Amino acid sequence: MSATTKTILIVEDEHKLAQLLLEYMEMAGYQAYCLHDGDQVIPWINTHQADLLILDLMLPGKHGDILCREIRRYSDVPIIMATARVEEADRLKGLEIGADDYVCKPYSLKEMVARVKAILRRMDSNSSQGTSQKKLNNLFDVNPAKMSISVYGQPLDLTPVEFRLLEHFIAYANIVFSRDDLLNVIYDDYRLVSERTVDSHIKNLRKKIHPHVPDRELIRSIYGAGYIFETDASSN
Known part of the structure; x- marks a missing residue:
């Protein structure tokens, strides 16, 4: 451009x-x-x-x-x-x-x-990378202005923190992020929180996504590293 x-x-x-x-x-x-x-x-x-x-x-x-x-x-x-x-x-x-x-x-x-x-x-x-990944799976529709994300056209009931977290995963699919990286994504007010707070948010996101995509786990834990949002079904 x-x-x-x-x-x-x-x-x-x-x-x-x-x-x-x-x-x-x-x-x-x-x-x-x-x-x-x-x-x-x-x-x-x-x-x-x-x-x-x-x-x-x-x-x-x-x-x-x-x-x-x-x-x-x-x-x-x-x-x-x-x-x-x-x-x-x-x-x-x-x-x-x-x-x-x-x-x-x-x-x-x-x-x-x-x-x-x-x-x-x-x-x-x-x-360009984010657009390419969204075309690969065609699962999610992200509306930043309304802070809403839909799966196969069905809106997810997300908290503001969950929205920021999932929006980040979708934009940077197939990249591993540490818990500390993800804390910087979801909080910007210097609050003192444990890295395990990320685990709780990930758990909630998985529960909300699972009914719409029951055959695969999109957010996967990487032992000792963090989490990855995988769009390629063949990688699971």
């Missing part, structure tokens, strides 16, 4: 930096928009389509880390967090709450463009 089809939202309260970044993104072939206040971000996202966000942490209005958490509740749009905070703990916190990358100011505009290209290239690859 051409870079010209990609839209970059730049959320940066330093107007001069935002304008320079916008110009660099446009020179790279992207369509770019700038916002300078955190309170503008969610309304903009709700009415526009963005393929990637460059999100400053220190913003007037709603803070960048709050925005990242809110966006992650309903969207997996890539987020590059940009901030003057350089401590390792700050970088780790940014990644833990859902950022895909973390860039410390001052940064090279060319490097930022390169990071954007790398993330979008990876997302395109993951998207």
Whole structure:
């Protein structure tokens, strides 16, 4: 897919930096928009389509880390967090709450463009893989906007955590994930929970899927590694 089809939202309260970044993104072939206040971000996202966000942490209005958490509740749009905070703990916190990358100011505009290209290239690859896997089994219909998943057209009664977990499995079928990986998928609020919490959610998901697919176990335990969602019936 051409870079010209990609839209970059730049959320940066330093107007001069935002304008320079916008110009660099446009020179790279992207369509770019700038916002300078955190309170503008969610309304903009709700009415526009963005393929990637460059999100400053220190913003007037709603803070960048709050925005990242809110966006992650309903969207997996890539987020590059940009901030003057350089401590390792700050970088780790940014990644833990859902950022895909973390860039410390001052940064090279060319490097930022390169990071954007790398993330979008990876997302395109993951998207193609997810689409291919869904075509393989044709079992599930996922509606992220309504947080609903159907099996053979029959809706599953899922909790929000179960929805996030199953949506992740469907998007990345036939890949092994550790319990810690899955905890990062289903929780984003730093709660202290045991990795065995994942086992409980997996057990509930299996019970809800089984009546619709009784002849196979789609979510399989891998001893010492975690879980895999298998779409190839021949692998069971």
